[in-house]
Amino acid sequence: MKVLKFGGTSMGTVDSLYQIQSILISDKTQKFVVCSAMSGITDQLINLAKAVKQKNKKNALKYIDLIASRHFNVIDALIESLNFRILLKNEVLRTLDGVLDLFMQDYSKAIEYQVITSGEILITRIFSSYLNLTGIPNIHLDAKDFMRVDSLENPDINEVYRRLNNILTSQNNTDIFITQGFICKNHKNEISHLKRGGSDYTASIIGAAVDAEEIQIWTDIDGLHNNDPRFVNSTYPIPEISFEEASELAFFGAKILHPETVLPAIQKNIPILIKNTFKPYSKGTVISEKVNITGLKAIAAEDNTMMLKIKSERILTNHQYIKAVFDIFDEYSIAPKLVNISNTMISVIINKLEHLKKITVALNKFSVVTVHKDCTIITVVGKSITNDKNFCKIFESKSLCPLKMINYEGNSKVSLVVDSRQKVTVLRSLNERLFQEYYEAIAFS
Numbered sequence: 001m002k003v004l005k006f007g008g009t010s011m012g013t014v015d016s017l018y019q020i021q022s023i024l025i026s027d028k029t030q031k032f033v034v035c036s037a038m039s040g041i042t043d044q045l046i047n048l049a050k051a052v053k054q055k056n057k058k059n060a061l062k063y064i065d066l067i068a069s070r071h072f073n074v075i076d077a078l079i080e081s082l083n084f085r086i087l088l089k090n091e092v093l094r095t096l097d098g099v100l101d102l103f104m105q106d107y108s109k110a111i112e113y114q115v116i117t118s119g120e121i122l123i124t125r126i127f128s129s130y131l132n133l134t135g136i137p138n139i140h141l142d143a144k145d146f147m148r149v150d151s152l153e154n155p156d157i158n159e160v161y162r163r164l165n166n167i168l169t170s171q172n173n174t175d176i177f178i179t180q181g182f183i184c185k186n187h188k189n190e191i192s193h194l195k196r197g198g199s200d201y202t203a204s205i206i207g208a209a210v211d212a213e214e215i216q217i218w219t220d221i222d223g224l225h226n227n228d229p230r231f232v233n234s235t236y237p238i239p240e241i242s243f244e245e246a247s248e249l250a251f252f253g254a255k256i257l258h259p260e261t262v263l264p265a266i267q268k269n270i271p272i273l274i275k276n277t278f279k280p281y282s283k284g285t286v287i288s289e290k291v292n293i294t295g296l297k298a299i300a301a302e303d304n305t306m307m308l309k310i311k312s313e314r315i316l317t318n319h320q321y322i323k324a325v326f327d328i329f330d331e332y333s334i335a336p337k338l339v340n341i342s343n344t345m346i347s348v349i350i351n352k353l354e355h356l357k358k359i360t361v362a363l364n365k366f367s368v369v370t371v372h373k374d375c376t377i378i379t380v381v382g383k384s385i386t387n388d389k390n391f392c393k394i395f396e397s398k399s400l401c402p403l404k405m406i407n408y409e410g411n412s413k414v415s416l417v418v419d420s421r422q423k424v425t426v427l428r429s430l431n432e433r434l435f436q437e438y439y440e441a442i443a444f445s
C-alpha cells in the first residue's frame with residue numbers, strides 16, 4: 001500500500017485534478033489518497049468562521065457563495081451526468097448551509113474547526129465521484145471515522161490503525177481509498193485539525209498506521225529545495241535527504257512539509273517521496289533512513305517568532321531559577337523553539353504569540369524581561385556540517401549583523417536568529433556562499 005497526498009495547489013483546478021487522475025492510474029499499487037482542500041478554500045473558510053463568530057450573516061453568505069461557486073465550477077467541468085451534477089451541488093450546499101445553522105449556537109472552537117475543515121470534505125466527495133464515474137473505482141472514506149488525534153506531537157498511531165483496519169478489512173478488494181487531510185477528531189469526539197498544512201501529517205500518520213511501503217507528498221514543486229524558492233533564485237531540488245535533516249528543516253519552517261510529518265515515517269521507517277504533480281516525471285526528493293551523505297544540505301526560515309531575554313535580577317542562573325523560568329512557559333503550553341543560557345541570562349525563542357503579556361508579567365516578578373518581536377530563525381541543516389568546507393562561510397556574511405542568537409546543535413544544524421527585515425538578504429547571501437557552486441554544477445551538468 002502507498003499513501004499519496006495531494007496538496008491544495010494540486011487539488012486547485014480542473015486541470016490539476018485531471019493530472020492527479022493520470023498519476024493515480026499510472027501506478028497499479030493499492031493506494032490511500034489524502035487530499036487537501038482546493039488552494040485558497042481553507043483561507044476563505046477561516047473568514048467564514050470569523051463571520052459566524054461575529055454573527056455577521058451578510059459576510060457569511062458572501063463567503064458561502066464564493067466557496068460554493070468554486071466547487072460548482074469543478075462539478076460542471078468534471079461531471080457529465082446532469083443528475084450527478086445536481087446531487088453533488090446539493091451536497092455542497094447542504095454542507096455550506098449547515099454553517100448557517102451554527103449562527104443559532106454559542107460560538108466555540110468545535111464550531112470553528114467544523115467550518116474550516118469542510119473544504120477537504122467538499123472536494124474529496126466531488127473527486128471521488130468523478131473517478132468512480134470515469135471507471136476508476138475507489139472508496140471515499142470519512143477521515144473523522146479513523147483520524148483520532150489527541151496530541152499533535154504524539155499521535156496514537158495504534159488507535160488510528162485499529163479504526164482503519166476495521167474499515168479496510170471489509171474493503172479488501174479496493175485499490176484506491178480517498179480521504180481528507182487536515183481533519184481529525186479528538187478524544188471527546190469533537191472535530192479538530194492538524195494545524196495549517198496538516199494534510200502532510202495526515203498522510204504520514206496513515207502511512208505509519210497501515211505500514212505503507214511509501215508516503216508520497218505531491219505538490220507544486222519538484223522536491224525539497226536547498227533554500228526557500230519564494231525568496232531565493234537559483235535553488236535546486238535535493239535528490240536525497242535523511243529523515244533527521246528533513247525533520248529539522250520542517251521543524252524550522254520549510255513550508256513544503258508540515259513540521260511533524262517526518263516523525264511517524266521515522267517510527268515505521270517508511271520513505272517519503274516529494275513529487276511535483278505538474279511534472280510527475282521529475283525525480284523529486286526521497287527522504288529516508290538510508291541517506292548518509294554528509295555536509296551542508298539546505299536552509300529553512302521561520303518567521304513570526306520572538307525572543308525573550310530573561311535576566312536574573314539577583315542570582316546567577318542556577319537550577320532553581322532555570323526551573324522557575326521554564327515552569328512559566330509550561331503553564332502556557334509553550335515549547336520554546338530555541339534556548340541559550342549564560343550565567344546571567346536566558347534567551348528564549350518562541351513562535352506562540354498568545355499569552356505574551358501574562359508570561360512577561362509572571363517572569364518580571366523575579367527577572368527583567370526584554371521582548372524582541374519580529375524575529376526570524378534561519379537554520380542551516382546537514383549531517384556533520386562542520387566537516388563541510390563551506391561551514392565557516394555561514395558566519396562570514398555581513399548581512400547577519402546585528403545577529404540576535406546563534407544556536408548550534410549535534411553537528412547537524414546551526415540556527416541564526418535575525419530581525420525579520422533581514423531575512424531575505426540573509427537567505428540570499430547564505431545561498432550564494434554555501435550553495436552557489438553546487439547550483440552551477442547542477443545547472444551546467
Ligand SMILES: Nc1ncnc2c1ncn2[C@@H]1O[C@H](COP(=O)(O)OP(=O)(O)O)[C@@H](O)[C@H]1O
Binds near residue numbers: 006197256
Ligand atoms: N525548501 C523548500 N523546498 C521546496 N518548496 C519550498 C521550500 N520552502 C518553501 N517552499 C514552498 O512550499 C510550496 C509547497 O508547499 P505548499 O504550498 O504547502 O504545497 P501544497 O499546496 O502542495 O500543500 C512550494 O511551492 C514552495 O514555494
Ligand SMILES: N[C@@H](CC(=O)OP(=O)(O)O)C(=O)O
Binds near residue numbers: 009198199
Ligand atoms: N487545507 C489545509 C490543510 C493542508 O494541508 O493544506 P495544503 O496541503 O494546501 O498545505 C490548509 O490550507 O492548511
